Amino acid sequence: MDKLVYLTLLIFGLMISIPGQSQNLIDKGNRLFEKKDYENALKALLDANAADDADVNFKIGMCYLYLETKSKSLPYLEKAFNAKSNISEDIHYYLGMAYQNNHQYSKAREHYEEFRSKNKKLYELATEKIFECEIGDSLTRKPIRAVITNVGAGVNSSFNEYSPLVSSDGQTMIFTSNRSTDDYKIKSGTNFEDIYIVRKAGSSWGTPEKISPNINIKFNDAAASLSPDGKTLFLYYEDGAGDIYTSHLEGSDWTKPEPLSKTINTPLFWETSACISADGQKLFFASNRPGGKGELDIWVSTLDAKGNWAKPTNLGSAINTPGNEDSPFIHPDGVTLYFSSDGLPSMGSNDIYKSEFKDGKWQKPVNLGYPINSIEYDGFFSISEDKKTGYYSTLRAEGMGSADIYTITFLPPAKEEKEPVLLASTEPAVQQPKVEEPKVIEQPKTKEPKVVEKPKEEPPVVIKEEPKVVVVTPPPAVTQPVAETKTPEPAATEFVDPIIEVHKANKVVTLLKGKVIDETTAQPLAATISLVDNITNKVITKINSNPQTGDFELIIPHGGNYGVATERQGYLFNSINFNLPQFAEYQEIDTHIIMVKAEIGSKVVLKNIFFDIGKSDLKPESIAEVENIKELLIINPQLSVQINGHTDNTGNAETNKALSLRRASAVVSYLIEHGINASRLTAKGYGSERPIVSNDDESEGRAINRRTEIEIIDAKG
Incomplete structure (x- = not known):
């Protein structure tokens, strides 16, 4: 009898405790989900074993979308939707992502189209995802003949591994990883990247080790490329904004890295990766310096007769897009360029492309196809001289954790089978300007290698942050200093026209924010920033940057032509122009005003x-701009200036030179007519003799080269 009572009480207790334990796990999972700890939230929600709870299934699906194994989200999101179709106002977007990650493109398109029909403000985003599905469907229907193999746990880990550089004999690999056994560093995000080397042991890779104490430093360092002879390593150091260095193999050890010249590395911009041609004469590299087509662009520099790298040239619109082009690899044939891009039509995130140099120009890039490219990040590709074996880094659900290194074995085409070729147009998928709305949905972060980051990622959900564009006015080098009398910098009276607040409330503005810094030292400066309506020549806003940090925020209304003038005693004023349509979307622009x-x-x-x-x-x-020049000369009576006129190379060279002189003279004439002594002014016309960027088939380049400059030629007074 006692045993029967005991068993009854035990069963009754279990009936009460199991639901209680399940609810505790659900509550724990919800708390972790809100804290964005998706990995632990997923574990708690799965352990809750609440298979019929729509909300739990939805959050499990969302956790998978936030993590690497996005394809696992589908059954949970389907179950949540079937049980509760209104579980989220964006459920169709999430289901579209889940189906897309499972290569079910027809169903993915259906959900994206449903999402698009109910979210007019996110029309372009949904249309872009539909376009990705069309590309993915096309590529997966005709996969290329290649075998993709994870190089294994000897090289890969649960952390990021990328940028595999394999020697010509295939026996040695140099790669980059942020692996660590230090829990504190992992949790604090200070497990910085280091460069490793590993050698073949029979048919498999041995145990990796750090390449050399001469190379690995405290912060991030990453392998970029290896010279054909295997004796020069190009690498990325977080120096300045990020620069390219070289190290040489001497005996059995690598030398301390030295930076490339200032024609390659810039003090304020990002150089992420580089690759040298087999003959050692051309250096291809990625940079977000001014004069490019978008964010990271690919540039090329040629070695001159003195052994110095010449001024680099942008590869142009055939290769570069408004997005990111990174990790270039030039094949030993010297005419085949491989690179990663998130700006060309892709399956989802960064895909790998190739382009050939024919008839004096780069051809339209070709997507390497499926299964090499995927919905996730694919990049840092290299290939053997016979083009039969490739290596690259990619995020795969079946991988070891984060980004892993894979090898590609290219197979010969099957009989009567043509390899599919997808030409990557640089035209946007949607005709409307690609400007993102302020978003209400939070974006799961895709874990990518840090040096890639600035490669733009394609997340599984809508972006919450506003798009950020870097706008910098790059000045040339300064030569001879002028004696300067240091006086306290007066703070200008700040004011904002009331119409600005109206535009701001209606979200029809651009927010320009960033820092004012010195061109030489990069130190923050206190300066006065004025927003001028160029049509009325009225100053509608005047603000001061923070004297300690140089920070500022300036609201620019849409529907006008505006000039932004930044002034400080002892400096030339900085000039930026904004010509914004009336109905442009809200955007944020990050900038350094130099x-x-x-x-x-x-x-x-x-x-x-x-x-x-x-x-x-x-x-x-x-x-208003010419008046700024006049004020500069009145405040600094010791200065004499030259106004330089420049054109592009279209039309007759002599005609262009004469036109550039007349334009420079027009500025000088205005200044003389308004009280500036003619002896302090000179006009010079250069025509197309001094371009800043290439004029070849580049309307954007030609627009940059058509310019007027002010140059200080004397400071004696």
């Missing part, structure tokens, strides 16, 4: 000087 000291040889581009095509009469919109 101030050039008023010294002999200093010059800046005047972004708000305007002329009609083929004419030399100053347009009314130019008056």
Whole structure:
């Protein structure tokens, strides 16, 4: 009898405790989900064993979308949707992502189209995802003949491994990883990247070890490429904004890395990766310096007769897009370029492409196809001289954890089978301008190698943050300093036109924010920033940057032509132009406003000087900018300046030179007519002799080269 009572009480207790334990796990999972700890939230929610709870299934599905194994999200999101179709206003977007990650493109398109029909503000985002499905469907229907193999646990780990550089004999690999056994570093995100080397042991890879104490430093360092002879390593160091260095193999050890020249590395911009041609004469590298087509672009520099790298040239619109192009690899044949891009039509995130140099120009890039490319990140590709074996880094659900290194064995085409070729157009998938709305949905972060990051990721959900664009006015080098009397910098009276607040409330503004810094030292500066309506020549906003940090925020209303002038005593003013349509979407722009000291040889581009095509009469919109020049000369009576006129290379060279001189003279004439002594002013026309960027088939490049500059030529007074 006692045993029967005991068993009854035990069963009754279990009936009470099991639901209680399940609810505790659900509560724990919900708390972790809200804290964005998706890995532990997933574990708790799965352990809750609440298979019929729609909310639990939805959050399990969302956790998988936030993590690497996105394909596992599908059954849970399906179950949640079937039980509770209104479980989230964005459920169709999430289901679209889940089906897309499982290569069920027809169903993915159905959900994206449903999402698009109910979210007019996110029309472009949904259309872009539908376009990805069309590309993915096309590529997966005709996979290329290749075997993709994870190189194994000897090399890969639960951390990021990428940038595999394999010697020509295939026996040695150099790669980058942020692996660590230090729990504190892992949790604090300070498990920085190091470069490793591993050698073949029979048919498999041995145990990796750090390449050399001469190379690995405290912070991030990453392998970029290896010279054909295996004796020069190009690597990325977090120096400045990030630069390219080289190390040489001497005996059995690598030398301390040295930076490439200043024609390659820039003090304020990002150089992420580089690759040298087999003959050692050309260096291809990625950078987000000014004069590019978007974010990271691929550039090339040629070795001159003195053994120095010449001024680099942008590879142009055939290769570069408004997005990111990174990790270039030039094949030993010297004419086949492989690279990663998130700006060309892809299956989802970064895909790998190749382009050949024919008839003096780069051809349209070709997507390497499925299964090499995937919905996740694919990059850092290299290939053997016979083009039969490739290596790259990719995120796969079946991988060891984060990004892993894979080998590709290319198979010969099957009989009567043509290899599919997808030409990657640089035209946007949607005709409307690609500007993102302020989003209400949170974006799961895809874990990518850090040096890739700036490669843009394609997340499984809508972006919450506003798009950020880097806008910098790059000044040339300063030569001869001028004696400067240091005086306290007066703070200008700040004001904002009331119409700005109206535009801001309606979200029809651009938020320009960032820092004002010195061109030489990069130190923050206190400066006065004015927003001028170029049509009315009225100053509608005047603010001061923070004197300690240089930070500022400036609201620019849409529907006008505006000039942003930044001024500080002892410096040339900085000029930026914004011509914004009335119905442009809200956006944020991050920028460094770079101030050039008023010294002999200093010059800046005047972004708000305007002329009609083929004419030399100053347009009314130019008056505020020319008035800024006048004020500069009145405040600094010791300065004499030259106004330089430049054109692009279209048309007759002599005609262009004459036009550029007339335009420079028009600025000088205005200044003389308004009280500036003619002896302090000179006009010079250069025509197309001094381009900043290439004019070849680049309308954007030609627009940059058509410019007016102010240059200080004397400071004696």
